[in-house]
Amino acid sequence: MRFLIWFPLVAFVVGSAGQARVTTNSLEECMARGEAALRQGRYEEAKSYFEEAEKLPGADAAEVNAGIGMAEVQLGQYEASRKREMKVLKLVSKPHERAEAHNLIGTAWLRESAEAPSDHEAASDGDKLQSAVKEFQEAVALDPVFDAAYFNLGSALARQGLKAQAGAAFRNSIKAASKNPASATHLPLPRQGRSPEFATSDSDGRPVSPAALRGKFVLLDYWATWCAPCIHALPVIRQLASYFPAEDFALVSIDEDTDQDVWRSFVARQKMDWAQVWDKNGDVYHSFGFAPRPEMVIPRYVLIDPDGFILHVYGGTDRVGILAGEIVRTVNGAHENRQASSH
Numbered sequence: 503m504r505f506l507i508w509f510p511l512v513a514f515v516v517g518s519a520g521q522a523r524v525t526t527n528s529l530e531e532c533m534a535r536g537e538a539a540l541r542q543g544r545y546e547e548a549k550s551y552f553e554e555a556e557k558l559p560g561a562d563a564a565e566v567n568a569g570i571g572m573a574e575v576q577l578g579q580y581e582a583s584r585k586r587e588m589k590v591l592k593l594v595s596k597p598h599e600r601a602e603a604h605n606l607i608g609t610a611w612l613r614e615s616a617e618a619p620s621d622h623e624a625a626s627d628g629d630k631l632q633s634a635v636k637e638f639q640e641a642v643a644l645d646p647v648f649d650a651a652y653f654n655l656g657s658a659l660a661r662q663g664l665k666a667q668a669g670a671a672f673r674n675s676i677k678a679a680s681k682n683p684a685s686a687t688h689l690p691l692p693r694q695g696r697s698p699e700f701a702t703s704d705s706d707g708r709p710v711s712p713a714a715l716r717g718k719f720v721l722l723d724y725w726a727t728w729c730a731p732c733i734h735a736l737p738v739i740r741q742l743a744s745y746f747p748a749e750d751f752a753l754v755s756i757d758e759d760t761d762q763d764v765w766r767s768f769v770a771r772q773k774m775d776w777a778q779v780w781d782k783n784g785d786v787y788h789s790f791g792f793a794p795r796p797e798m799v800i801p802r803y804v805l806i807d808p809d810g811f812i813l814h815v816y817g818g819t820d821r822v823g824i825l826a827g828e829i830v831r832t833v834n835g836a837h838e839n840r841q842a843s844s845h
Contacts, residue, residue, distance in 0.1 A: 685827020
């Protein structure tokens with residue numbers, strides 16, 4: 503199967519309104535256009551292409567059902583999506599393919615449980631969450647480096663109020679990502695030039711600048727309380743803040759809210775106890791040239807090496823798993839190289 507369960511930083515995109523009109527295509531064209539429509543968030547259109555492919559001779563039943571199931575879960579057609587993925591489970595035998603199906607079934611349960619139940623539906627909401635947890639646990643048992651399934655498991659556990667277990671799942675998502683072959687594809691990360699100069703301070707009054715951060719890897723996390731993708735990624739960002747020894751890595755979250763009180767309140771409520779910066783007027787953000795003033799596109803994550811060189815800039819369409827996996831491999835690799843050279 504060519505499909506992957508995506509784990510992007512972007513919030514889940516609402517499907518296009520209306521029924522897509524699809525002309526007759528070859529099987530290969532239907533599948534390619536269906537996959538492209540999925541990536542671009544055109545879920546009605548994607549479903550139509552896969553349904554057309556389903557009627558053509560030679561169609562891979564598992565692949566077609568997986569594509570339709572993905573489109574349906576994005577469209578809020580949760581029961582239909584689960585039925586599709588149950589068909590997939592009867593058709594595939596490879597561990598990761600089965601893990602993907604369980605992960606999507608769990609995602610359907612998780613999203614359905616989140617749709618504001620009325621009081622009399624509270625019990626069934628709990629049942630849906632438990633069903634989601636079961637599916638995600640099955641997925642990670644089948645594929646221990648499936649970081650997206652660990653993340654989803656953490657989300658389901660957090661919804662149940664199981665904070666410690668959720669935190670462990672989110673941390674496991676980082677560990678899994680660091681072992682997932684996908685996170686090693688573009689390593690080592692090449693230097694992209696020096697970090698621009700900026701000077702500010704965090705919420706405790708400590709200086710934050712390229713000079714003050716020199717000597718360790720740094721991840722600058724540009725976010726805002728109104729940015730849904732930023733909040734979606736927060737559980738992994740929280741775990742990254744304490745994942746490495748302090749002498750090896752520093753996480754600095756740079757907030758782009760216009761209201762400082764809103765920022766302070768959110769940080770306190772969420773117990774974000776790592777370096778927090780309020781970027782008044784967006785000066786730090788714009789020093790990196792991400793967008794012309796007053797435009798701002800977040801989230802943005804900037805990985806800087808100990809000598810002050812930018813290694814990579816991650817955007818909202820990047821997978822959290824890729825971000826976490828590349829950071830862990832890069833920081834740990836540098837630590838191991840230092841240890842080897844000292845002996």
